[in-house]
Amino acid sequence: GAGVSQSPSNKVTEKGKDVELRCDPISGHTALYWYRQRLGQGLEFLIYFQGNSAPDKSGLPSDRFSAERTGESVSTLTIQRTQQEDSAVYLCASSLNIDREQYFGPGTRLTVT
Amino acid sequence: AQSVTQLDSHVSVSEGTPVLLRCNYSSSYSPSLFWYVQHPNKGLQLLLKYTSAATLVKGINGFEAEFKKSETSFHLTKPSAHMSDAAEYFCVVNGPGAGSYQLTFGKGTKLSVIP
Numbered sequence: 001g002a003g004v005s006q007s008p009s010n011k012v013t014e015k016g017k018d019v020e021l022r023c024d025p026i027s028g029h030t031a032l033y034w035y036r037q038r039l040g041q042g043l044e045f046l047i048y049f050q051g052n053s054a055p056d057k058s059g060l061p062s063d064r065f066s067a068e069r070t071g072e073s074v075s076t077l078t079i080q081r082t083q084q085e086d087s088a089v090y091l092c093a094s095s096l097n098i099d100r101e102q103y104f105g106p107g108t109r110l111t112v113t
Numbered sequence: 114a115q116s117v118t119q120l121d122s123h124v125s126v127s128e129g130t131p132v133l134l135r136c137n138y139s140s141s142y143s144p145s146l147f148w149y150v151q152h153p154n155k156g157l158q159l160l161l162k163y164t165s166a167a168t169l170v171k172g173i174n175g176f177e178a179e180f181k182k183s184e185t186s187f188h189l190t191k192p193s194a195h196m197s198d199a200a201e202y203f204c205v206v207n208g209p210g211a212g213s214y215q216l217t218f219g220k221g222t223k224l225s226v227i228p
Contacts, residue, residue, distance in 0.1 A: 042220045059215070
């Protein structure tokens with residue numbers, strides 16, 4: 001079946017602009033996660049959605065970052081007023097439930113110039 | 114806080130020889146530990162996971178890892194490397210707190226396989 005998909009695969013933006021990244025999880029997966037991977041670093045947890053529960057936003061690095069999820073489907077991660085330090089690969093993952101394997105998408109490479 | 118340290122950023126082996134990718138973890142609780150693999154231009158894939166059952170964990174593609182609490186290690190091994198094993202490997206711990214869904218990744222070890 002289809003895996004987790006993300007769009008765009010690459011995004012180049014100017015400093016100060018807003019960007020929106022999209023994630024389509026595997027159908028039926030109730031849990032959705034966003035991670036960030038900066039060059040030479042491991043993945044950093046950003047935010048977690050589980051069904052209709054309030055999201056866990058504890059990993060968001062600043063108030064310029066926000067994310068939404070429509071029911072148990074698509075999620076968007078929005079970065080406002082982008083800075084050069086926001087340049088990274090943003091990965092989305094989904095799982096059947098909170099304690100099940102996380103399946104990762106291919107990521108969106110964001111470059112802020 | 115939980116963390117993982119992958120001791121080698123790059124490992125190179127000849128095809129048919131054993132693979133050893135080293136990982137040490139730090140955690141204040143009984144962690145779940147994972148190894149993920151990322152092939153070029155592909156998404157991360159779970160190789161294996163340890164969740165406090167057997168300390169020797171077998172994964173896909175002939176990989177296995179042994180949880181050693183006394184050494185706080187979770188090294189990944191394979192008896193005989195194949196060309197298709199060339200990829201980047203990430204050691205991962207969950208947390209904060211046992212049973213947490215948050216994953217903390219190491220910086221990765223790039224495995225090269227020489228024909």
